[in-house]
Amino acid sequence: MGQKPSRQLKLDAILEGVGVDQASWRDPALPGDASINIDWYIEQARLAESAKFDLVFIVDSPFITPDTAPHFLNRLEPLTLLSAVAVATSRIGLVGTLTTSYWEPYNVARQFGSLDHISKGRAGWNVVTTGLEGAARNYGREEHFDHKVRYARAAEFVDVVRGLWDSYEDDAFPRDKAAGIFLDKAKQHPLNHKGEHFAVAGPLALSRSRQGQPVIFQAGESDEGRNLGARIADAVFAASDSFEAGQAYYTDLKARAAALGRDPDLITVLPGLSPVIADTDEEAQAIVAAQQEAFxxxxxxxxxxxxxxxxxxxxxxxxxxxxxxxxxxxxxxxxxxxxxxxxxxxxxxxxxxxxxxxGTWRTTFIGSPETIADEIERWFVGRAADGFNLRVSRPRDFALFCERVVPILQERGLFRRDYEHDTLRGHLGLPVPENRWSAAARPELIAAE
Incomplete structure (x- = not known):
């Protein structure tokens, strides 16, 4: 279907343990404790890495009820989990969710900065504001932050975190043992931020990683959410349940980014992907029908x-x-x-x-491996997506995608055959952000101010 595009498809594996529906956990091939089983996460991450995926992604939310989906009821905290996966993999990106509503910027900067060092430049932060109102009572609040306040707080939060990640210039540590000089003190910079929501002095006790800063991800359907994504995100998770909805979101998000002076091609749009794969289209449709009857x-x-x-x-x-x-x-x-x-x-x-x-994750990706690849290509070439977030829970489904769909995408020139980079920014085609203090010291920038 067409010539090799100038851009390359991105693939993300969402590791969902026992599943966010109410049936996946009953799969005989899935460990009943998958959501708290680090060996399961490492196995899936290694499989994704062998298939040359860009990243694995861990979702999170700080509120549950007795009726919450199985995976949400009992799961590992994202940063702890990803730190273990980091030392068991070498190339795949590692992205986790942390909320800006119930954390502090200094802590988040330190945690993701640490993961970035542990993984040698493969970390990414999914910025969320927390949708569930019940979360407030887990953090000493009677009421959840108002929607507009949550997004204003998130924008300032990310600004602070990025400022903290630049606390040290890249050559701040000469580590000259003969001269006894460990730190060049002139290259350590406090932040001294005082804003509407946060006051953070800094500096962060951590230098930048090989990719400069962790990659920022975001997901939001509302007007405020899209504006935030257009402003801060290197990649966005899109909730597009049809090709037409995907095109509309893609066009809107990239237009908002361009209006803010950003290069829209440097924002990766990733809708969800929950394919049903079988040898033939008819067999795949029969699987869907059986699943629906069992709901x-x-x-x-x-x-x-x-x-x-x-x-x-x-x-x-x-x-x-x-x-x-x-x-x-x-x-x-x-x-x-x-x-x-x-x-x-x-x-x-x-x-x-x-x-x-x-109440379920709706999918139009149903059929043989060839049909699934055709639909992925249609979305990609038609600018409804730059890539996809593939749900990973049932072992058979993920294995089929890696073994039978990925090779078709590779044969068509849509997806890499091997990694060309070893950082998450490299995979996504993102530049390393220049340290703000190094940039400020350049004479041409000073003269232009």
């Missing part, structure tokens, strides 16, 4: 309600129109819940239909 509608309603801060949809008639949620707080996953409500109204969905639509 528990009660559990789908719980998953639907999670986006609404676990609102209980079981109280409404299943085959009546999607309920009027006037009075229900939307201060959670705002962009996502607004899309659910908008779609339900536009298409006159019943609650049952909405649960099947939004």
């Amino acid at each position: 528990d509608i009660g559990k789908l309603l719980v998953q639907l309600g999670r986006a609404f801060n676990y609102h209980d949809f079981r109280q409404y008639p299943l085959d009546a129109p999607f309920p009027d949620l006037t009075g229900v707080t939307l201060n959670s996953y705002k962009g996502h819940v607004e899309r659910i409500i908008r779609t339900a109204r536009k298409e006159n969905l019943t609650l049952r239909e909405a649960a099947y639509r939004f």
Whole structure:
């Protein structure tokens, strides 16, 4: 399907342990403790690395209920997990989620900076503001931050973290044993930040890594979320459930970035990918049909309600129109819940239909390996995606993708046959950010100010 493009497809493996649906954990080939089993994570990361994936990704959220999906109920903390994976791999990027609503910039800068050193330049931070309102009570607050406040706080938070990552110029440590000089003190810089949400003196007790700074990832559907991504992100996770929605998001996000003076080609857009693969398209469709028949509608309603801060949809008639949620707080996953409500109204969905639509990860990637590769190429060439986040839970599905789909993408010239770089920035085609203090010292910059 066409000539080799000038850009290359990016692939990310989301390691979901026992799964974020209510059925994956029952797969006989999946360890029942996969979400807390470091050996499982290392095995999947090594498989992704052998298939030349760009990165593995660990999601996180600081709030659960008894009805929460299996993986969320009992899982390892991302930074601890990725530090173990770092020493068991050598090339693949390592991206984890930490919230700006319930952490402090100094801690986050130190933790991701440490992972960047441990991995020799393969770390990435997925910046989130936390959608679930119940998280507030786990951090000494009675109420969750307002949606707009969360995003304003996040923007300042990232600015502070990036400033802390530049605390030392790259040649600040001569380590001259003969002269007894360990540090060139003139090249250590405090931050002295005082803003609306944070006051951080610095400097951070950690130098920059081989890739300069960890890569910044972000995901947000709302207007505020897209603006934040356009401003701060090197890559964004997109919630696009159709080719047309993918194109619209891609165009919008890159236009926002360009309006801010950024090069839109340096922002990687990564929608989710949950393929159903079989030898033939007919067999894959039969698998989907069987899965749908096995869905528990009660559990789908719980998953639907999670986006609404676990609102209980079981109280409404299943085959009546999607309920009027006037009075229900939307201060959670705002962009996502607004899309659910908008779609339900536009298409006159019943609650049952909405649960099947939004209570599972919807996929249009169904068929033989060739069909899956065709659809991936269509999204990529059609500028609906720069790459994809592949869900990894059921062992068979991930193995099939690596063994049968990736070689087709490689044969078509869409995806690498081998790594050309050993840092995450290198994989994503991102430049190493210049240290702000080194740049400020250059005479031509001083003269231009």
